[in-house]
């Protein structure tokens with residue numbers, strides 16, 4: 001039951017896996033990635049993750065050289081070898097090892113390096129979040145678009161460290177215009193006057209796959225939803241807040257900048273009432289999606 005790693009088709013333990021020192025992912029964060037989770041052996045939203053990987057590659061002019069079916073089969077082989085049950089799957093594609101430690105793409109002469117990491121899944125559904133609004137801004141779209149899921153996460157690493165130093169568990173970042181963007185590895189939803197609002201993609205955020213499924217699911221669950229530009233005051237005045245991501249589905253924000261948002265009977269932080277109702281119903285929606293969409297698509301890809 002070791003954590004396994006598949007590099008260009010070769011499976012080893014994570015501890016034994018090696019990337020060359022000239023790999024551009026190591027040197028420059030010149031890579032893209034996806035985090036997928038499996039349930040009963042089926043990766044949830046595989047088609048959406050694959051499509052976003054293609055979009056990330058295109059946004060950094062990286063030519064991908066493997067088909068969806070080849071990658072699906074490599075993922076399946078690695079999952080089978082790991083035999084963890086429900087798993088965390090991280091797919092990283094780097095621009096490969098260059099001829100020299102030089103940023104110029106003229107030195108990037110090898111094929112992309114395809115890595116799959118498989119670990120037991122540690123799902124954080126419903127886990128309370130203490131959010132801190134940090135000073136560090138989210139990368140500007142014109143500099144390094146957060147929509148591109150690159151391996152260059154230093155912006156998020158430092159914003160999260162700032163939040164942790166404030167005693168919080170996650171951060172929320174503004175952009176240069178003062179609009180709310182996202183958390184370190186999650187999108188943000190705020191309930192304002194009974195409407196669930198989430199920043200538009202133009203704020204400079206990752207187009208989260210959980211975010212998109214919430215945009216479809218929430219109206220079906222009788223909720224009002226809007227993509228709306230939010231500022232700091234909107235965030236501070238929100239009736240409820242939650243984060244969304246593959247590894248947490250919905251993460252209720254129970255504290256904001258140290259303030260308890262929804263104290264329970266004993267005064268302890270709790271999820272907002274609407275958020276608490278959405279957590280199980282969104283879980284049921286995802287199960288239905290997996291059975292009806294993901295499982296047939298996944299089986300079709302496997303050789």
Ligand SMILES: Cc1ncc(COP(=O)(O)O)c(C=O)c1O
Nearest residue numbers: 185186187206208209210245246
């Ligand atoms: C910066 C950022 N925003 C949002 C998300 C949530 O995206 P998804 O729902 O596709 O997991 C992630 C996930 O890694 C992320 O890194």
